[in-house]
Every structure is written in structure tokens, then in C-alpha cells.
Amino acid sequence: MHEYSIACEIYEQVIATARAHGASEVRAVTLQMGRLTHTNPEQLKFCFDVLAEGSIAKGAEFLVEMIPPNVECECGYRGTVDTPGKPAGKSEEDRGEGGGKSGSENGNETGLHQSELLEYVAALNCPACGRAARITGGQELIIKTIDIETEAETEAETDNKF
Amino acid sequence: MLMHVINVGHDVFAANDKLAEKNRKSLDKHGVLAVNIMGAIGSGKTTLIEEAIKALKDKYRIAVIAGDVIAEMDASRFRKLEVPTVPANTGKECHLDAKIVEKALKEIDLKNTDLLIIENVGNLICPVDFKLGEHLRIVAVSVTEGDDIILKHPMIFKTAELAIINKIDLAAAVDVDPEKMVSDIQALNPEVPILLTSKHSRESLDLWVATLEAGLESR
Numbered sequence: 001m002h003e004y005s006i007a008c009e010i011y012e013q014v015i016a017t018a019r020a021h022g023a024s025e026v027r028a029v030t031l032q033m034g035r036l037t038h039t040n041p042e043q044l045k046f047c048f049d050v051l052a053e054g055s056i057a058k059g060a061e062f063l064v065e066m067i068p069p070n071v072e073c074e075c076g077y078r079g080t081v082d083t084p085g086k087p088a089g090k091s092e093e094d095r096g097e098g099g100g101k102s103g104s105e106n107g108n109e110t111g112l113h114q115s116e117l118l119e120y121v122a123a124l125n126c127p128a129c130g131r132a133a134r135i136t137g138g139q140e141l142i143i144k145t146i147d148i149e150t151e152a153e154t155e156a157e158t159d160n161k162f
Numbered sequence: 163m164l165m166h167v168i169n170v171g172h173d174v175f176a177a178n179d180k181l182a183e184k185n186r187k188s189l190d191k192h193g194v195l196a197v198n199i200m201g202a203i204g205s206g207k208t209t210l211i212e213e214a215i216k217a218l219k220d221k222y223r224i225a226v227i228a229g230d231v232i233a234e235m236d237a238s239r240f241r242k243l244e245v246p247t248v249p250a251n252t253g254k255e256c257h258l259d260a261k262i263v264e265k266a267l268k269e270i271d272l273k274n275t276d277l278l279i280i281e282n283v284g285n286l287i288c289p290v291d292f293k294l295g296e297h298l299r300i301v302a303v304s305v306t307e308g309d310d311i312i313l314k315h316p317m318i319f320k321t322a323e324l325a326i327i328n329k330i331d332l333a334a335a336v337d338v339d340p341e342k343m344v345s346d347i348q349a350l351n352p353e354v355p356i357l358l359t360s361k362h363s364r365e366s367l368d369l370w371v372a373t374l375e376a377g378l379e380s381r
Binding site: 002004005006009010013014017018021023024027036037038039124131132135139140141142143144145146147148149150151 | 163164165166167168169170171172173174175176177254255256257287288290291316317320321349350351352
């Protein structure tokens with residue numbers, strides 16, 4: 001269980017960025033998480049919520065977009081593996097996942113992360129030739145954006161700087 | 163009140179990777195070979211390290227970072243072998259990270275070290291996400307963990323650079339086929355060298371020691 005320390009780092013980064021932009025409140029935090037990380041989005045959200053109590057990020061929406069694995073194979077294939085064992089881009093279920101979805105809509109993604117990650121990785125072969133491919137992506141954990149609120153005057157000050 | 167969306171783009175693991183690179187640079191500067199030994203609790207990491215120390219300490223200068231949540235038992239086992247040992251207690255964490263190793267490196271005389279052995283916290287899951295700056299990622303697994311242990315923890319085997327299947331003398335007693343474990347590892351990671359070891363087989367331990375020595379010679 002290393003979600004707590006990761007949540008601490010996310011919290012510190014979020015607060016620092018929010019303050020630097022004169023935020024009075026953080027409304028949402030959006031993360032991008034590689035599907036191959038051993039980090040549980042639900043536990044991470046729980047830890048973040050606890051840390052954010054009493055701060056400007058209290059009650060912020062915590063959104064996690066999952067990133068599919070990227071592989072490089074000696075057959076020359078370079079790209080994502082949408083669904084292990086199936087050629088990239090041919091899985092209807094996986095299409096349209098990730099990008100800009102809200103936490104609740106990502107419920108299935110979270111489920112996959114917990115229960116099916118093992119099979120997922122075990123079956124992670126090159127979509128083109130089926131051999132074991134080298135993983136080049138899918139292990140990221142990126143704080144993508146934060147949605148903040150600022151007081152109007154603060155905004156004016158910020159604008160003057162540019 | 164005005165709403166803004168701020169692009170952050172901060173990768174939490176990348177921050178660890180960056181620190182790991184820094185660790186690697188200071189190891190390289192002093193010509194130290196660093197190995198990170200990962201594996202479950204009871205897989206035999208400490209024993210394998212002890213055997214390596216006994217066999218190599220007269221020829222090479224060895225130091226150990228002994229990762230554990232709180233105890234210092236492992237560290238004291240290494241100290242008995244008279245090698246500089248830094249216990250790295252993670253406190254609440256299930257893995258070592260680059261920051262803990264960076265701190266531990268300050269207590270090691272790198273100029274007078276050839277081989278740094280880092281024993282990770284007993285865990286097949288969490289250490290995967292955290293590079294330390296090591297040159298060789300080793301995973302040790304014992305037959306007593308069951309022959310489905312590899313497919314249950316694929317990422318650590320997929321990303322390992324050396325895999326050790328330990329306690330093979332007990333395979334029949336626990337009804338495990340080590341060959342199944344070998345083929346499971348090969349399916350995930352076809353290139354990875356695999357050693358089958360037992361503390362009761364001198365021959366198998368010699369192979370483990372020789373693997374480390376080959377790494378030391380090719381520095």
C-alpha cells in the first residue's frame with residue numbers, strides 16, 4: 001500500500017500549483033494513470049480526500065483517466081495495446097475510454113485495475129505478432145490538470161503580469 | 163469567482179525516476195555495481211545475499227542497503243559478515259524508493275565500494291513502480307510460494323533483469339514444478355536469465371555468485 005505517500009506528493013503539488021495561480025479553491029484534480037502501475041485509483045482518491053480536509057482542495061473532484069500500455073516489439077510494432085490479446089484499435093469496448101471522462105464513468109476502468117490487472121499484464125503481448133513485447137508506456141502517474149477558482153481581483157493581478 | 167483549468171503535467175513516478183538517475187550517476191562515478199533484490203517475504207533474499215557476500219567479500223568491496231519496514235534483523239545478519247550495512251527502514255512503506263536510497267548512499271563510502279547490494283522490502287508488487295538507480299533488477303521467488311506466483315505478479319517478472327527461483331530442494335515437498343515457473347517467467351520475459359537455486363546446493367549458489375561476478379567484471 002503506497003497510495004498514501006503518492007497521495008501526499010499529489011496533494012503537495014496540487015496545493016503549490018493552486019497557490020501559485022492565486023486559487024481560493026481547487027474544484028477538481030485530473031490524473032492520468034498508466035494501467036500498468038500498481039496504484040489503486042480508489043485508494044488514492046481516499047487518501048487524497050483525507051489529506052485535502054481543511055485545505056483549499058477540500059471536496060475537490062478527483063478524476064483518474066487510465067492510459068493504455070505502450071509496447072515496442074522486435075517485429076517493428078510500436079504502439080498501444082488496447083486489450084491484451086487483441087489487435088490495437090479493434091476493441092469496441094475500449095474505444096473512447098480515458099480522455100476527459102468523469103470518475104463515475106470510469107468505474108469499469110477502476111474495476112479492471114483491481115481485479116484484472118494480473119491477467120492483463122500476463123497477456124500483454126505484441127498486438128501484431130503475439131510475442132512478448134517491451135513495455136514503453138503505461139506506467140505513468142501524471143497530474144494532468146487542476147480546476148481552480150480565483151477571486152476576480154487576483155485574476156486581474158495575474159493578467160497584469162502577462 | 164473565476165474558474166480556471168491549470169495544466170500541471172507533473173509525473174509522480176517521473177520525479178522518482180529522476181532521483182534514481184541521480185543515484186545511478188553517483189554510483190557510476192565511483193564504479194559501483196548496484197543490484198536491487200526484490201521478492202516476497204520468505205523468498206530467501208537475505209540468504210542469497212549472505213551467500214554472495216561470503217563468496218565475494220575477499221575479492222570485492224561490498225556494501226549493503228537492507229530495506230525493511232521497521233526491523234533491523236536483516237541488517238544485523240549482514241553486519242555479522244563484516245560488510246558496511248545501512249538499514250533503510252521505510253517506516254510505513256512497502257517498497258524502497260529513490261529518495262530512501264539517496265539518503266542511504268550518503269552513509270556508504272562509494273569510493274571504496276565495488277558492489278552495492280540493495281535488499282528491497284519483501285513485496286512482489288510495490289517495488290515495481292520505483293526505480294532506485296540500480297544497474298540490475300533481480301527478483302527472487304521461492305517454490306514454496308506456489309507455482310502460480312509468477313502469473314499472479316507478472317509486472318515484477320516482466321521488468322526483471324535476472325530471475326531466481328529459490329528453495330528448489332523443497333519443490334517436491336510443496337508439489338510445485340519449477341519448470342512451470344521457468345516457462346511462466348519466459349513467457350512474460352523471454353530474454354531474462356533465470357537461476358534455480360537452493361541454499362543446500364553449492365553448485366546453484368556458485369552460479370548465483372558467478373552471475374554477480376560477471377556483472378562486476380564487466381563494469
